[in-house]
Amino acid sequence: MKYRNLGKSGLRLSELSFGSWVTFNHQVDTRLAERMFAICFDAGINFFDNAEAYEAGESEIVMGKALRKLNKPRDSYCVSSKVMFGRIPNFGALPTQKGLSRKHVTEACHQAMERLQVDYLDLYFCHRPDPRTPIEETVWAMHNLITQGKVLYWGTSEWSAEQIKEAYDFARENHLSAPSMEQPQYNMLDRKRFEEEYQSLYKDYGLGTTIWSPLASGVLTGKYLEGVPQGSRATLKGYEWLQKRVMESERGKIRLNIVKKLNELADELGISMTKLALAWCLLNKNVSTVILGASKIEQLEENLASAEVLTLLTEETQEKIQSILNSADTEAGDPAEDGVE
Ligand code: NDP
DSSP, X not given: OOEEESTTSSOEEESEEEEXXXXXXXXXXXXXXXXXXXXXXXXXXXXXXXXXXXXXXXXXXXXXXXXXXXXXXXXXXXXXXXXXXXXXXXXXXXXXXXXXXXXXXXXXXXXXXXXXXXXXXXXXXXXXOOTTSOHHHHHHHHHHHXXXXXXXXXXXXXXXXXXXXXXXXXXXXXXXXXXXXXXXXXXXXXOHIIIIITHHHHHHHOOEEEXXXXXXXXXXXTTTTTSOOTTSGGGSTTXXXXXXXXXXXXXXXXXXXXXXXXXXXXXXXXXXXXXXXXXXXXXXXTOSEEEEOOSSHHHHHHHHTGGGGGGGOOHHHHHHHHHHHTTSOOOOOOXXXXXXX
């Protein structure tokens, strides 16, 4: 495993990390989570991602129990949580139980620490912007949690470059802790925000990134090319939006056509589409860590082996990939707009 700094911070994260969205408490129970974490630790992973909204807090409970069982030294790994949507599905939380007010940011931190069975969160994200709370209030709340030792690094997820700059500049002007990282979607099919909008933030602000859905929810494994496989994410209750996005929408068809071409290239290289897609994310030096998702041990093992194919991604191959990706507009947007985080 290789390690990268989280932006300009001194924190060294494994370039591959592991997250729990959809899977934990749904496809993955505590026993399986424990086995998966053991594999992750053996592979050198040191960052595990979570959020208050995942399975209404149950995902953090599963993660907390599994980590406690493994009993690894607390200073050998990092855990995160994210605040904003609240713990009640479909944004049904009471007004004080969601958003980025000082009250909810603080209480959600305490609750996440309890569920994860830790004394502090290494990384704490604002899961989306909150149009109802001034950014200054959220920056102060995060700063206070940092000075209290409850959070080590704070950041954002899917904020616009302008919002991140506002938070950063306010923090700097007032000698407060500035955001260290952003958690954006980034994969072969969803590149615009990461590659274009955020460009100046990497250089001017030293922003770190923990990227999500590197396989576009499994689409970039190529497994949806022949239809929706039984038991895959697109068949899960609550994830009907994925089936629509993948198979039915016009954009979904365009995306699958690109995956088909990439799949042929992967065949030529003699590697799986999955490894090609994950290794491609690692090529980008503005990525601090690629958060993997997996519902099965075999998937996790395959994904952990993706860095091995990096040497095959020569300049010539990278150019071929680029021309396939540039041949159509594949951007699908943010699943949170469909009521899913
Ligand atoms: P991916 O895009 O990598 O999708 C993971 C899913 O794809 C798996 O659960 C599995 O689904 C399928 N899959 C993975 N590997 C394989 C394989 N080798 N072969 C076949 N199928 C495979 O990542 P996620 O969407 O899960 O996102 C990763 C993490 O990012 C999350 O756990 C979360 O921590 C974070 N995240 C953050 C968000 C944010 O708003 N900040 C939003 C979303 C995620 P299945 O078997 O069910 O088909």
